[in-house]
Structure formats: C-alpha cells, structure tokens
Amino acid sequence: MIRVLSPGLLTTVQDLGRPGLGDLGVPAGGAADAHALRLGNLLLGNEEGAAAFEATLVGPEVLFEEAALVVLAGAPFGACLDGAPLPAWEAVEVPAGGRLAVGRAVSGARGYVCVKGGFDVPPVLGSRATDVATGFGGLDGRPLRAGDRLSVGPARGEPKGRRIDAAAARWSGPRRRLRVTPGPQGEWFGENVVEAFLSRTFRVSASSSRTGVRLEGEALAAPARSLVTEGVVAGAVQVPPAGLPIVLLIEHPSTGGYPKIGSVISADLSALAQLRPGDEVRFAPVSFEEARRLLLDREARLDAPGVFLP
C-alpha cells in the first residue's frame, strides 16, 4: 500500500481516460500529459495506460508501506526520496518505509508518479481516471487527501529500458509555441483576426484547469454569428464573445457552443497540458499533413534506438 501524507495542490489518479462515451456526454479525460504517462509506464514494463498519480504544480508526499519500483515522468519536480534528490525519467527502487516528496514543479505544470503494476482503483466506465469536474473514477471520484491509502496492481511485463535519453524526455516539456491547424469555424473570423491570433503572445490565466487553458492578453474579435452547440475535442481553441481564447484540455465538456479559430495539434497536447499560470504562449500554423507527420515522428521515436536506455 501507498499512504498519502500530504496531497499537494491537486493530485489525482489518472490513466489514458475513457474515449468512446460521446453518447453519454462524457469527456475522454485521463492524464493531461498522456505522452508523459505512457513513457513513465514503458520504463516500468507496465501497460502504457496503467494508472499513476498526476501532480499539479505542488506534488504530494507519500509513504511506501511496501517496496515499489517508481518512475517520475512529465514536468521536472524537485523530488526527494528520504531527503535525497530523486532523478526523473528513471526506474528507481523505493524501499519499504520510503518517503517520497514529489516537491514543486521547476517548470511545466504536471508530473506523474508511476509505479510498477499501476495504482489499483476500481475502473469506472472503463477507466481508472479521475473525472475531477464531475467527480467519479480514480479514488472515490476526488483528488487525493492526506491519509488516503492506495494499493498497487500486480507487476508484470518487461520495461523498454530503465531510463530515458535526456533529449527524448524533453519532447513533453513545456513549449512556448503551440502548433495549430485551422478550426472548424476558422473562416468565420476573417483573415485579420486569424493573423492577430497567430501573431499575438498570450498569457496563461490562473483560472486554467484540466477543463481548459484560459488565455489572457489582447482580446480577439469574436464572430458576430452564433454557433449551434457541437461536439468538441481537446486542443480546440474556442473564442467566447469576450475574445480571450480558451484552449480545451482533456476534461473538456463534450460539446460546446463557442466558435473555434484553431486546434492545437495532437503532438503538442502534452506541451499544452504543461503550461502553467503566467506562462506566455504563441500559436504557429501547420497543415493537417504536417500535424500528422509530427505525431507519427513522435510515435516512431518510442521504438528508435538510443531513446530507452538500460
């Protein structure tokens, strides 16, 4: 069992979510930086989507009541095991009685504590992910609290390596320039507004959450016509009437009625999830073909030599 001594700012159990429930109005959810979660699990021989802790800005402190193999993935946090600095992106044996203080995010926003076997909470609607907004999944549908105890699932599977090449770990690091494809209502905005969107620098608002990254800065002119509520996806850049964009994150409502000027590409969704309040961000246009190539490149690197190291 693993005991939570202090929960940090917002620590939840997350896996790769529950896609496919559009009929119920349920968002896919899961790890905001899904790529980091996958890499962490691959270093443990877990299934890619084994459940881990997602820490936000300030991580939890946990006590391992039994020994475990652990990987810290995602944003760099100043983590310590029994007072000694703990490297990220590397499988580390934690002895029984070990105290892991995840610490604060040095840069980026979200870090993952992956354990061999994954955290064993009951799946709800096909996933162990916590839906924070609605309050289900994970541990009783809520963020972790001091005193919570979680068990670890059976360990099986061979890791792809014990640590990861430093350059590879930076793939999911924070990025100040997110690449976008045109949104389904891109043409509603007019060339000047699209140009403004692509040339301005925005700042990440403190009111951002797993639902969406809210941006501050010079407002964009929102289109006058109103949109009929339609299905939306993570990465969609909505422009509400006030003109300050909201970029949907993994726990977004399944439908929305604001026009969308663009969509952050799949390969940059992890970087989007790593933005923290106060960060500056810009958007750069790419074609759909380029977006797909960037994603396939990233996937290919999971099997490239020199990425996973012994």
Next chain:
Amino acid sequence: MTKDAPAGLPRLLPASDAALLVVLGEGPSEAATAAVLALRAALAARPPRGLLDLRPAYASLLVAFDPRATTHAELARAVEPLLPPPGLPLEPAARCVEVPVCYEGDCAPDLADVARGAGLSPEEAAEHHAAASYRVAFLGFSPGFAYLLGLPPLLETPRLAAPRLAVPAGSVGIAGGQTGLYPRPTPGGWRLVGRTPLALFVPSREPAALLAPGDAVRFVPIPRRDFDLLRREKP
C-alpha cells in the same frame, strides 16, 4: 417528405488533426436529429479503422479518431456512403422515459418569468411544459446533460442575464428554444422551471445516463412532497 437538404449540407470539416465534424443541419430540428442519429448508428454498427468516439449534437456528429491509425480523407470515404438521404424522418423512439418533475416552489425558481413571457399563469406554463412530447437530441456539456427537442414555442425564454453559480441537480431548464436537464450541480444560465428527483447520471449504473439520444421523454408533474419522497428513495 421530399424536401431537399439545405444548400451546402452535409458538410465534412476537419475539427482538428484528430476529428472530423459532419454538419448535417443548420440548427436544432427533428430532421437534423434524424440525420445525426442515423449516421451515428451506421458508423457505430461498422466502425471505420481508427474510430475513437462519436459525439452527436443538435445538427452535427463529431467523429473523433486516432490520427496514428487513419486520416481525414480515409474517414470521409467511410462516412460519405453512410450519409443519410435528405428528408429522412425521425424514427419513432425505441423507448419512452417518464420523468417525474416538480414544477412548484423552489424547484421552479424561474417558472413565473417564463409564464409571464408566455402570458400564462405559472400553473398553465407548467401544464404546457409537461404536456409536450420531447425527444432527446443528444447528451453533452456535462456527463448525462440531456438536450431535448419539443419545447412549445410559447415557452421560449432567453437565458438569465447572469448565470447561477450552482444549478441544483435534476433541474429542468429553458434557454431560448431549448429545454434540458441538469444531472449535477453546475453553473448555468438556463431558466429553471422544474426539477426531477431522478438521478440522471450515475457512473456506476448501467446505463450510466438515464436518457439516451433518440429517447422519447414525457414529463409527469408531481407535487413537492412526492419530490422529497422520491429523492429520499434514491440509491
């Protein structure tokens, strides 16, 4: 029905590098819902490679896919032969769900406003709302939130100028020509005309959502004491 589809419909638009938006109508209507549900059923019956999710809405179906497995062009080729013919009627509902609703007191804080706009008494407005027959167009916004077709035009009322911070679970709301049900407390700007004691979304229940797209819905007015009784019986 032999009416032709409006010009430019259906439209297939890339919604992102991982989604195709199929626009099948210009707004909420039985015809649009018929087309959305028909396409959804056809794609669910024979899912194309890489399909991840189908998100129906009033007049569109969002087809989310895994860009590692497929492309917009490949999905469009799978969708095109399944596009419903223009003028397809909405099929009779496979089931009708009776939803008890209390239209009284604090269950219906905006009923008086809606009634005033319609030139009716609150009791008459409640009768009108309950007498209409509804169909679930889709679930969205929040898990289990049902958007219904069939609001009598007389009861159409604009949203509140300032949304409430927390709408009580089970509230029945009106926004313009829309009516719908809030499964859990969320902020919301719809006018609240009643409240059901039924749990609309229970993740551990099968099915998790009380209502499904295409269902017929009948509101059954209940007095306040029955509302309290039924709420207490809830699991």
